[in-house]
Amino acid sequence: MLIVGVNGSPRVDGNTEFALGYALEQVKSKGIEIETINLRDHELRYCQGCFACRNGTCVHDDEMKDLLPLLEKCDGLILASPVYMGMVTSQMKTFMDRSVILRVNGFKLSGKIGGGIACGGFRNGGQELTLQNMQTFFLQQDMMAVSDGPRFSHSGAAIVATAAEDEVGLRTVKHLADRLCKGVSDLSN
Numbered sequence: 001m002l003i004v005g006v007n008g009s010p011r012v013d014g015n016t017e018f019a020l021g022y023a024l025e026q027v028k029s030k031g032i033e034i035e036t037i038n039l040r041d042h043e044l045r046y047c048q049g050c051f052a053c054r055n056g057t058c059v060h061d062d063e064m065k066d067l068l069p070l071l072e073k074c075d076g077l078i079l080a081s082p083v084y085m086g087m088v089t090s091q092m093k094t095f096m097d098r099s100v101i102l103r104v105n106g107f108k109l110s111g112k113i114g115g116g117i118a119c120g121g122f123r124n125g126g127q128e129l130t131l132q133n134m135q136t137f138f139l140q141q142d143m144m145a146v147s148d149g150p151r152f153s154h155s156g157a158a159i160v161a162t163a164a165e166d167e168v169g170l171r172t173v174k175h176l177a178d179r180l181c182k183g184v185s186d187l188s189n
């Protein structure tokens with residue numbers, strides 16, 4: 001079993017990196033393999049909407065082609081993004097758009113489990129909308145979106161301000177990771 005975490009923050013050692021690392025440590029402690037993709041390390045061009053990908057190949061010969069096999073291989077996906085202007089970052093949006101190639105070529109992510117982590121500077125800064133951006137992506141890829149699990153079961157994991165100091169937020173991250181692990185394990189049985 002493999003869970004891939006995608007970090008949409010341009011900042012090294014930022015809150016998103018911390019929160020995603022916290023989630024993936026939780027995943028690893030359950031014996032599930034993990035991989036991290038830091039989008040800032042990859043050159044991704046914007047989707048240009050030509051739908052050349054319907055023939056199986058994107059017109060952009062860039063690093064997205066290195067990320068796609070990992071997406072196809074994983075059982076679960078965590079998308080983690082800072083909140084920028086109430087939404088996911090442009091890095092995350094570009095990644096989402098470019099993954100359309102997996103959708104138009106037979107829904108290659110179909111049935112995989114997805115969960116979201118949103119890190120904002122302020123309470124009510126747009127974490128919920130950012131999580132909804134991610135959930136919409138999961139649904140459009142025919143994936144299954146999870147919440148932060150029973151007892152709480154809200155939109156996913158939400159961090160306010162400094163992730164390392166946000167005890168409540170980190171609890172939502174842990175619960176999201178637990179729920180994702182359960183989903184992935186249930187599917188493999």
Ligand SMILES: Cc1cc2nc3c(=O)[nH]c(=O)nc-3n(C[C@H](O)[C@H](O)[C@H](O)COP(=O)(O)O)c2cc1C
Pocket residue numbers: 009010011013014015016017082083084085086087119120121122123124125126161
């Ligand atoms: C361009 C920009 C827009 C932002 N917009 C919001 C926002 O709408 N709501 C919010 O709560 N925080 C906003 N922030 C703050 C970041 O979401 C916050 O600092 C976050 O922790 C950054 O994550 P990082 O440390 O992983 O980069 C914004 C920051 C930037 C740079």
